[in-house]
């Protein structure tokens with residue numbers, strides 16, 4: 001199975017995709033590591049803790065728990081955990097092993113970034129979304145009341161261990177939510193991955209190991225390439241946000257809960273980005289139609305209610321990607337060809353949104 005290396009300007013780290021790699025976690029702890037703090041959530045630990053316990057057999061380590069919900073992805077639990085680390089003898093030689101989904105990944109990563117001004121973190125992602133997206137690239141954050149991921153820092157991990165075997169207990173809806181980030185990887189930069197997903201859709205949805213391992217490895221390859229070339233989020237890395245400006249606004253409107261998971265919001269956002277690209281004549285209508293067909297094949301189910309176009313637009317404006325009053329959108333010239341546009345006028349966007357939001361709720365229920 002493939003092993004990649006993020007090679008950014010100031011550091012490099014391995015990203016290993018391999019069934020069973022959790023069992024070799026001890027090998028990836030930095031040399032001369034002092035106390036090892038495994039940071040997880042109770043839910044993940046109950047499902048998958050055994051695998052890591054076996055891997056760390058013979059090492060001194062302690063397990064600390066985060067609440068693990070988006071509402072509690074806040075600074076306060078990190079302060080409490082940092083106190084606990086100090087009480088248990090943590091110091092500058094300590095290491096964090098982040099074991100969980102994207103929430104644990106972001107929180108434990110941020111904790112490592114600020115504990116004693118920064119200690120290493122090994123990321124061991126346990127959701128599909130965290131494996132192909134959140135664990136790679138060194139972005140860490142917690143939410144503020146005023147918005148998602150508004151405080152955080154870049155803290156590249158010492159290593160990322162991606163073990164597709166840990167996904168076997170992941171609920172189906174979470175699996176599918178992560179799948180949309182893989183669809184995204186194909187759509188923005190990798191037509192071979194997009195085609196593979198089309199041809200092997202049934203195998204992927206049935207979670208056949210060969211198919212799942214392949215698409216994880218390919219989207220990890222894509223993200224590693226992009227992050228290595230552009231760690232600090234210039235235009236290249238920003239194409240990874242395809243579908244996210246629309247998606248985040250929808251997610252916020254839906255209340256960041258079970259009504260719309262992150263990946264589902266991104267899926268709707270990607271459809272919107274393609275529709276807008278086609279409507280503006282930037283992309284062939286046929287490609288937008290192919291994308292929609294592909295999405296129907298993967299299956300998109302949400303419980304989204306009616307969305308108000310004006311409040312969606314207001315949320316998009318508040319998004320941190322607004323520069324000089326212009327919303328920068330990631331649009332597509334075709335499948336595999338995403339690009340950043342700062343040209344879409346407010347009026348065009350408002351008209352597009354009001355037309356889209358009318359069909360959104362009914363369209364999503366139909367699939």
Ligand SMILES: NC(=O)c1ccc[n+]([C@@H]2O[C@H](COP(=O)([O-])OP(=O)(O)OC[C@H]3O[C@@H](n4cnc5c(N)ncnc54)[C@H](O)[C@@H]3O)[C@@H](O)[C@H]2O)c1
Pocket residue numbers: 041043044047048068069070073100101102103104106126127128129130133134135136137138139140148149166167168169170171174262
């Ligand atoms: N840092 C980044 O670059 C980046 C990128 C994308 C997303 N994110 C962040 O990731 C978060 C979302 O992550 P997520 O989708 O992984 O959600 P999550 O962390 O909430 O995990 C989803 C659910 O799955 C459960 N779970 C995790 N692993 C499991 C397993 N192996 N078996 C059974 N259940 C398991 C969790 O307990 C949780 O209930 C968001 O907060 C988002 O901001 C960060």
Ligand SMILES: [Zn+2]
Pocket residue numbers: 133181244262266
């Ligand atoms: Zn995302």
